[in-house]
Amino acid sequence: MSKQPRRPGRHFLQIPGPTPVPERILAAMSRQILDHRGLEFQQLGLRVLSGIKGLFKTQGHVVIFPASGTGAWEASLSNTLSPGDKVLMCETGQFAVLWVAMAARLGIKTEVIQTDWRIAADANLIEQKLRADKAHEIKAVCVVHNETSTGCRTRIDEVRKAMDAVRHPALLMVDTISSLACSDLRHDEWGIDVTVAGSQKGMMLPPGLSFTAISAKALDASKTAKLPRSYFSWDDMLASNATGYFPYTPATGLLYGLSEAIDMINEEGLENVFTRHERLAEATRRAVRGWGLEIQCRDPKYYSPAVTTVIMPDGHNADAYRKLVLDTFNMSLGTGLNKIAGKVFRIGHLGDTNELTIMGALTGVEMGFELAGVPYKKGGVAAAMNYLVETASPAKAVAA
Numbered sequence: 001m002s003k004q005p006r007r008p009g010r011h012f013l014q015i016p017g018p019t020p021v022p023e024r025i026l027a028a029m030s031r032q033i034l035d036h037r038g039l040e041f042q043q044l045g046l047r048v049l050s051g052i053k054g055l056f057k058t059q060g061h062v063v064i065f066p067a068s069g070t071g072a073w074e075a076s077l078s079n080t081l082s083p084g085d086k087v088l089m090c091e092t093g094q095f096a097v098l099w100v101a102m103a104a105r106l107g108i109k110t111e112v113i114q115t116d117w118r119i120a121a122d123a124n125l126i127e128q129k130l131r132a133d134k135a136h137e138i139k140a141v142c143v144v145h146n147e148t149s150t151g152c153r154t155r156i157d158e159v160r161k162a163m164d165a166v167r168h169p170a171l172l173m174v175d176t177i178s179s180l181a182c183s184d185l186r187h188d189e190w191g192i193d194v195t196v197a198g199s200q201k202g203m204m205l206p207p208g209l210s211f212t213a214i215s216a217k218a219l220d221a222s223k224t225a226k227l228p229r230s231y232f233s234w235d236d237m238l239a240s241n242a243t244g245y246f247p248y249t250p251a252t253g254l255l256y257g258l259s260e261a262i263d264m265i266n267e268e269g270l271e272n273v274f275t276r277h278e279r280l281a282e283a284t285r286r287a288v289r290g291w292g293l294e295i296q297c298r299d300p301k302y303y304s305p306a307v308t309t310v311i312m313p314d315g316h317n318a319d320a321y322r323k324l325v326l327d328t329f330n331m332s333l334g335t336g337l338n339k340i341a342g343k344v345f346r347i348g349h350l351g352d353t354n355e356l357t358i359m360g361a362l363t364g365v366e367m368g369f370e371l372a373g374v375p376y377k378k379g380g381v382a383a384a385m386n387y388l389v390e391t392a393s394p395a396k397a398v399a400a
């Protein structure tokens, strides 16, 4: 291995998760280990289990597995479904592809609505499929809220309306791994049955925790669902959580961090967190248009507040460009996944991000184009700056 050069200043981690962890959270996690069966842990457990509900806008249960988001996916399927059950999924991009593959491995039949990976899940198509399913063979509709590979966000409220319009009894499962604390999410109001999220994206934490909000209907389904599960069994978890504890050793360090992250989000105000994400996303899209380049998401209705996927001009490899930016300007941009590998790169603007972070990132992107000889128009950075100035306002404290 060759010796790595020292890189002064901070690394710009502009991938759409994991995202940089704020100092306050790093400090909160830097604590001695505690007894996870003791009273001090109980207070922490009760605090985070209750605090996390606000972010899902639910009065119901939210379980926290020490696992990445993928673990919570597995828990969601295995706790609610039986072998041979059918689910309706929508291939919005790579994360949807992975969820479909997991369902198949678990012995679930999948019916998949295809897309060109440039839009999110279309509620009308879901409605058509459900209308055709007269026998109610479809047991769950699974959609990715923010498809992190393409930067397309599904309208979950419309999916709910579509399901209600045909009075279909399927469960609604939503992957919000890259949208929790980035984009409005109303678990109860939107009638979501299982909402899955993770720690390392909008939540500004290190990887390692997953969050799952569970409706009463999903909990009912879990009583009769036959897929095997053990570590990921919701009932063991909920039984222990009732008193603030976990059925096995919880990731205590990450839970200190989670408690701090919830406080930080509430101090800023959850709705302000969403507005900030929408604004930085719009600045990023203005930069892309200013460069004369195309955004992967082709319908503004589906624009993501968390990530913008940029299509590279023909004949230019996005990964070679990303490597040049990393080696020269110490910034990591997101890679293209699966069938769009090498053709796109992704700019993450989620989590602990502000105007100057995103301007630094966009400046690095533009300088990278110049250096790599990528054909682009000057003025993307200026367009983003103009938008941020036009919409600027001083920070205000939020009433507690």
Ligand SMILES: *Cc1c(COP(=O)(O)O)cnc(C)c1O
Pocket (backbone or CB within 6 Å): 017, 068, 069, 070, 071, 095, 144, 146, 147, 148, 175, 176, 177, 178, 198
């Ligand atoms: C990151 C991500 C995943 C995978 O989550 P892990 O925490 O890596 O297991 C799944 N879905 C979406 C939408 C994601 O952004």
